Amino acid sequence: xxxxxxxxxxxxxxxxxxxxxxxxxxxxxxxxxxxxxxxxxxxxxxxxxxxxxxxxxxxxxxxxxxxxxxxxxxxxxxxxxxxxxxxxxxxxxxxxxxxxxxxxxxxxxxxxxxxxxxxxxxxxxxxxxxxxxxx
Numbered sequence: 001x002x003x004x005x006x007x008x009x010x011x012x013x014x015x016x017x018x019x020x021x022x023x024x025x026x027x028x029x030x031x032x033x034x035x036x037x038x039x040x041x042x043x044x045x046x047x048x049x050x051x052x053x054x055x056x057x058x059x060x061x062x063x064x065x066x067x068x069x070x071x072x073x074x075x076x077x078x079x080x081x082x083x084x085x086x087x088x089x090x091x092x093x094x095x096x097x098x099x100x101x102x103x104x105x106x107x108x109x110x111x112x113x114x115x116x117x118x119x120x121x122x123x124x125x126x127x128x129x130x131x132x133x134x135x
Contacts, residue, residue, distance in 0.1 A: 001082060001122070002075045003042045010068065011043045014076050016061045017101075021083045024093045031087040039079065066104055073105040078115045085119055 006014060018039060022032040056064075065076055080101060084094040102112055 001042075001079060001118070003039060003079060005075050006043075006072060008046055010065075010072055010076075011046045013056075013061050013064050014079065015040065015043065015046070016056060016058070017065075017076065017080060018083060020058050020061075021080055021094060021097065024097055025091045029087060032083065035083055035086045039083075062101065062104055070106075073107065074111065074115060077101055077105055077107055077112075078118060081116055082119050082122075085116075085123075 003011065003014065018036055022028040022036055028036070065073055068076075077098075080098060084091070084098060101107075107115075
């Protein structure tokens with residue numbers, strides 16, 4: 001969501017974080033693979049050159065984003081939250097990673113709530129659309 005706001009390097013670095021996020025609790029499940037594929041499709045500018053493996057250490061990738069502007073940090077965090085909430089399974093590793101990102105990206109508790117509410121609103125809209133289509 002809103003990944004098109006990132007430049008090419010930011011897109012590639014975001015994909016590193018996304019890959020890390022889906023691998024954090026072991027082998028990615030089908031839902032995680034689907035959301036990752038959807039995000040890569042949104043990142044048309046880098047789709048051909050991404051290789052589905054980390055291009056740098058996770059620490060270096062986080063540091064890269066720490067030096068980015070707040071809009072970039074918010075977009076990255078929003079999409080990481082989307083990944084974590086997509087499969088409806090509570091995962092401590094993902095939660096701890098998101099807390100680390102929130103802290104290092106200097107995202108306030110209020111901004112975190114706002115970003116999470118976007119994810120819930122999108123899910124609610126999708127579910128409503130599915131109900132309307134099926135009935």
